[in-house]
Amino acid sequence: MASEIFERDQHLTFLQMMYQLLPSPYQSQEINRLTLAYFVISGLDLLAAPDRLLDKEAVANWVLSLQAHPRSKSELNNGQFYGFYGSRAGQFPQEVNDNGALSCSVSNLASTYCAVAILKIIGYDLSSIDSESILMSMRNLQQPDGSFMPIHTGAETDLRFIYCAAAICHMLGNWSGMDKEKAKEYILNCQSYDGGFGLTPGSESHGGATYCGVISLRLMGFIEDDILSKDAESSIINVSLLLDWCLQRQAADGGFQGRPNKHSDTCYAFWIASVLKVLGGHKFIDKKALHGFLLACQSEYGGFSKFPGDYPDLYHSYYGFTAFSLLEEPGLKPLCVELGMSAIAAIGI
Amino acid sequence: MTEREMGSDEEQQWVPFKNRPEWSDVIPVEQDDGPNPVVPIAYKEQFTETMNYFRAVFKADERSPRALQLTTEAIGLNSGNYTIWHYRRLILETLEADLQNELDFTDQIAQINSKNYQLWHHRRWVAEILGANATSAELEFTKKILLGDAKNYHAWSHRQWVLKELGGWENELDYCWELLEEDVFNNSAWNQRFFVITRSPLLGGLTAMRESEVSYTLKAIVAHPENESSWRYLRGLYKNDNWSWANDPQIASVCLKVLSANNDCIFALSTLLDLIRHGFQASKELRDAVDAIRNSNLVEAESDLTKTICSLLEKLDPIRVNYWKWRKSILCEGAK
Ligand SMILES: [Zn+2]
Numbered sequence: 132m133a134s135e136i137f138e139r140d141q142h143l144t145f146l147q148m149m150y151q152l153l154p155s156p157y158q159s160q161e162i163n164r165l166t167l168a169y170f171v172i173s174g175l176d177l178l179a180a181p182d183r184l185l186d187k188e189a190v191a192n193w194v195l196s197l198q199a200h201p202r203s204k205s206e207l208n209n210g211q212f213y214g215f216y217g218s219r220a221g222q223f224p225q226e227v228n229d230n231g232a233l234s235c236s237v238s239n240l241a242s243t244y245c246a247v248a249i250l251k252i253i254g255y256d257l258s259s260i261d262s263e264s265i266l267m268s269m270r271n272l273q274q275p276d277g278s279f280m281p282i283h284t285g286a287e288t289d290l291r292f293i294y295c296a297a298a299i300c301h302m303l304g305n306w307s308g309m310d311k312e313k314a315k316e317y318i319l320n321c322q323s324y325d326g327g328f329g330l331t332p333g334s335e336s337h338g339g340a341t342y343c344g345v346i347s348l349r350l351m352g353f354i355e356d357d358i359l360s361k362d363a364e365s366s367i368i369n370v371s372l373l374l375d376w377c378l379q380r381q382a383a384d385g386g387f388q389g390r391p392n393k394h395s396d397t398c399y400a401f402w403i404a405s406v407l408k409v410l411g412g413h414k415f416i417d418k419k420a421l422h423g424f425l426l427a428c429q430s431e432y433g434g435f436s437k438f439p440g441d442y443p444d445l446y447h448s449y450y451g452f453t454a455f456s457l458l459e460e461p462g463l464k465p466l467c468v469e470l471g472m473s474a475i476a477a478i479g480i
Numbered sequence: 481m482t483e484r485e486m487g488s489d490e491e492q493q494w495v496p497f498k499n500r501p502e503w504s505d506v507i508p509v510e511q512d513d514g515p516n517p518v519v520p521i522a523y524k525e526q527f528t529e530t531m532n533y534f535r536a537v538f539k540a541d542e543r544s545p546r547a548l549q550l551t552t553e554a555i556g557l558n559s560g561n562y563t564i565w566h567y568r569r570l571i572l573e574t575l576e577a578d579l580q581n582e583l584d585f586t587d588q589i590a591q592i593n594s595k596n597y598q599l600w601h602h603r604r605w606v607a608e609i610l611g612a613n614a615t616s617a618e619l620e621f622t623k624k625i626l627l628g629d630a631k632n633y634h635a636w637s638h639r640q641w642v643l644k645e646l647g648g649w650e651n652e653l654d655y656c657w658e659l660l661e662e663d664v665f666n667n668s669a670w671n672q673r674f675f676v677i678t679r680s681p682l683l684g685g686l687t688a689m690r691e692s693e694v695s696y697t698l699k700a701i702v703a704h705p706e707n708e709s710s711w712r713y714l715r716g717l718y719k720n721d722n723w724s725w726a727n728d729p730q731i732a733s734v735c736l737k738v739l740s741a742n743n744d745c746i747f748a749l750s751t752l753l754d755l756i757r758h759g760f761q762a763s764k765e766l767r768d769a770v771d772a773i774r775n776s777n778l779v780e781a782e783s784d785l786t787k788t789i790c791s792l793l794e795k796l797d798p799i800r801v802n803y804w805k806w807r808k809s810i811l812c813e814g815a816k
Contacts, residue, residue: 152519159557193516390667
């Protein structure tokens with residue numbers, strides 16, 4: 132039987148368990164271990180967990196141990212990316228790097244975003260990390276069309292990694308890591324005929340892609356906050372179509388779907404509602420209906436599932452917490468939707 | 481959750497590397513998790529051992545058939561790890577391997593889990609090398625995946641990439657037609673249709689295609705007026721041409737037709753609102769029709785048509801009641 136309230140204590144227990152040890156089904160996501168850590172640590176922060184639940188020093192040391200360092204400044208132009216490794220699985224001691232013909236494991240833009248976000252959440256002084264090598268080498272990942280690759284050895288390029296790059300630059304307070312104009316052009320090409328954004332130009336509008344596109348434009352300063360109360364018509368994006376598309380994603384069951392004619396899914400209550408928040412259209416959401424859907428996805432042992440009645444997972448749990456924060460649930464800190472962390476952490480107090 | 485593991489049959493048959501004679505010369509390299517690891521993962525034995533041997537061959541940069549086989553096993557367990565995939569490509573290059581086998585390999589991995597970015601990147605790498613010869617195989621491959629999951633985002637991205645880079649546009653509009661015949665609510669197929677009519681070098685672009693596409697879409701709308709996808713597509717056909725949108729009599733008449741049969745169709749009402757916003761002048765017939773719907777829904781009369789439509793939408797689309805109220809309020813501001 133679904134609970135009628137947000138079970139904060141159960142969620143804290145769930146996150147604590149995950150912090151101690153992730154169950155074996157997560158092994159196939161080991162490459163994203165920093166991302167999994169971000170969900171746990173940012174989740175604990177959003178739930179205003181007592182300080183004793185988190186050893187901040189241990190977290191900072193662990194995160195910093197995953198940073199890739201160039202051997203010299205001249206290496207920053209060799210085409211490689213010196214960010215953070217996603218996990219320990221492919222990280223080798225330096226002497227192996229020196230001897231081996233392979234340039235061993237590679238750091239990744241998404242992991243780098245998560246690493247910097249974790250450090251920011253635990254209040255680590257970001258000015259003390261080597262941000263120059265991150266930013267200088269990040270430029271190697273940007274493509275002529277403005278999109279970003281996540282790793283320098285080649286991979287899919289799309290809006291997700293523009294978001295990661297923009298969030299990194301924003302958090303480090305330095306935009307030398309990317310060409311904003313080019314990124315903007317790419318994002319604008321991703322706005323689809325229906326008003327939403329696809330991951331690449333021509334692809335189907337999607338809640339996650341729409342978040343990445345709109346929030347990146349916001350972080351780069353190309354669109355204003357609360358644009359609906361200002362001059363939406365003169366914006367560089369089609370705001371009225373986007374607003375209509377976003378609001379139409381709230382389905383009859385109260386939840387948000389990622390694309391038209393698909394089932395509602397917990398995580399889109401973050402992706403879509405965040406876009407609405409930035410546009411100033413959050414007030415149009417049927418909050419009561421959304422609340423009901425999210426509670427149906429809440430597990431009795433803590434955490435949230437993708438669909439009502441499924442088993443919870445860390446990803447949907449985290450976005451369930453952020454969704455409740457956007458609904459101004461007591462006991463949760465307010466959210467900075469642009470960075471995906473509590474507003475207090477984002478300000479840096 | 482997107483991760484899946486190998487079936488239990490394979491797990492039972494699995495022979496640890498330490499018991500395999502052909503691996504006896506290799507010393508596995510354990511993962512060094514360091515002091516105070518955060519979110520450690522409870523790896524299963526098979527996963528740990530496979531990755532330990534992977535690290536050993538990777539460290540030695542061994543590019544051999546057995547290393548290739550090892551990456552097959554490691555990818556089966558850890559398909560998100562791009563380092564393994566990258567290493568596999570280095571081995572394939574060194575061995576000058578037959579890439580047709582890679583198509584079968586990615587096919588198998590896709591059957592376990594097709595929602596994996598690395599898999600599709602690898603597939604693209606293979607197709608790039610095979611060039612135009614790969615076109616039909618790639619289109620068939622995505623078709624097979626879409627048969628099981630017609631909205632698979634990865635498969636659609638790959639398909640669009642194949643069309644753009646390798647070609648094969650000839651039957652794409654027919655393929656969209658087929659998918660929409662099967663399920664007219666498939667928004668991915670509508671999107672692909674838009675992709676084809678705007679980008680196919682064989683069709684002449686949006687303006688050339690508009691007339692035939694509008695008539696196709698209007699039929700789809702009349703058959704299923706509750707389908708958001710077809711309404712959005714219709715609007716998309718007039719992208720960057722609001723004048724034609726507001727002045728094409730077919731659009732207002734489909735709204736009228738739909739509303740006379742389904743007087744609660746929110747897409748027909750919101751389309752009317754959009755038409756008026758772009759300069760459309762409603763006929764008396766249309767005004768009367770909207771008024772009749774207003775009456776039957778027990779909605780109070782408003783001073784003008786757009787406000788009446790907003791009031792109707794407030795009633796008929798209660799989940800977005802605040803949105804429609806706001807739309808009505810900005811109409812008032814505009815009138816000032
Ligand atoms: Zn989801």
